[in-house]
Amino acid sequence: MKTAVVTGAAKPESIGHEVALRLQRDGMGVVVLDLYEEGFSSLSGCQCIKCDVSDFDSVQRIFSGLERVDVLVNCVGGSWEITKDDLRAGPRRGFLGLTNCSLEQWNTIRGANLDSVFYCCRAAAPLLKKQGGAIVNVASIAARKGIPPGAEGSSGPYAVAKAGVMGLTRQLALELGGFGVRVNCVAPGVIASGRLKKVLKFSGEQGPEGPLKQIPMGRVGTVAETAALIVALCSDDTSYMTGVTVDLNGASYAA
């Protein structure tokens, strides 16, 4: 049975959750790696494993127990500090940029958003190389345009880590292409996930990137659209794409 590993899929209303369900619907065996155990019951049929993907040894241990990986989707991440101790943390007041973040904040946010992707790709690569497959990473519009001073609900370290994810995607596309493994990335703008609800509740009518009216399409994206795009990047429809970042942001930023 073809197997997909999806990280950051346990929270209902998250992009990863919808990706896991769709891959399962497509007939794949799905392994979910997440720290948010309360969400595991919403993923019946998936093999849910509690794992801190920002810890290298934990990731190595989990993957060494898997026999086959055809697809890896790295959804774990977050624009503010989410730690093992507080998985439900919301955004904090004030602008968090590179010039005022603490080293600890930098390490935590980079660890969750970039190191985790490196660790999972690194551990999955030998399994993916056996028969070929696809990796899809999740970057962000923040990687394209940064977070302007004064903006709340996102962070500078997040923007930098997500830009790192785009670079990682390109590098791995070169390293894995010869083994029939494609590596691509999506860069979502404002998506109506559970996390966005937290941000909107926090900041009133404004999204993390500013007023919604600045989006030419006049709406936020849906989790379903985002998951469908990620699943398409895992499928043969995109068989000649690798190293690509696909922006989905309602025309608010054209790279």
Place this chain on the structure above:
Amino acid sequence: MPLEDLKGKKALVTGAASGIGSAIVKRFRSEGVQVFATDIHQTGDLIVADLTDADHVEKLAAQVGTPDFVINVAGGPVAPSRSETLPALPKSSLLLEDIDELQWAAVIAANLTSAYLVCRQFAPRMKARKYGRIVNFASIAARRGSDRVGVHYAAAKGGVIALTKTLALELGPFGITANAIAPGFIRTPRIAEANWGNVTQDFIDSLPLRRAGRPEDIAGVVAMLCSEAGGYVSGATIDVNGGLYFGP
């Protein structure tokens, strides 16, 4: 597994006589999309039109009505004419000083003016419906510069990218997405015939995916952009080149 949101839709595909356009028509039909196919070259049941001529585009619209998807494939490194509708492709790149102003104008018209005229004709119809998907065809020639065709083609395709980004901003409020696809080396029958730019096996082997693209590889991305997966993608240029070039 079929993509969501395609079945029962209506598409216009230009440049549909062969290669990429023809593969898109096949893919759409397999997904249950009603397809109007057009080309300057007459073959099968497609509608013959010269899309560099606004009158032809208007007549085309009278036959097509309001499509859900407009896929502008028409174009190429050599401009077709009504007397030579499927010209042979060049076997090597043209230097700047080898391109005269007539060739320049013809290639700009075939690739850029045609996309503009088709969008101008069909976008207002889509706006009235508050729904639509436009996919234009750029090229790797516009992304990294062209060493296989020439400056006229690269400039025209660069224009297509700017046209597409602008349409995304302008048409976004009407629920219409506009995106471009920038194919790399796609082995279509015409390109294979021209042994384009004397492509060597070494070059193909050097690509990250170790193969040339197929028209079907492009048709899959078009289908993706028109499906649920493309619902929030707009203003993007999607590089489909096997990892040859990563874009900006």
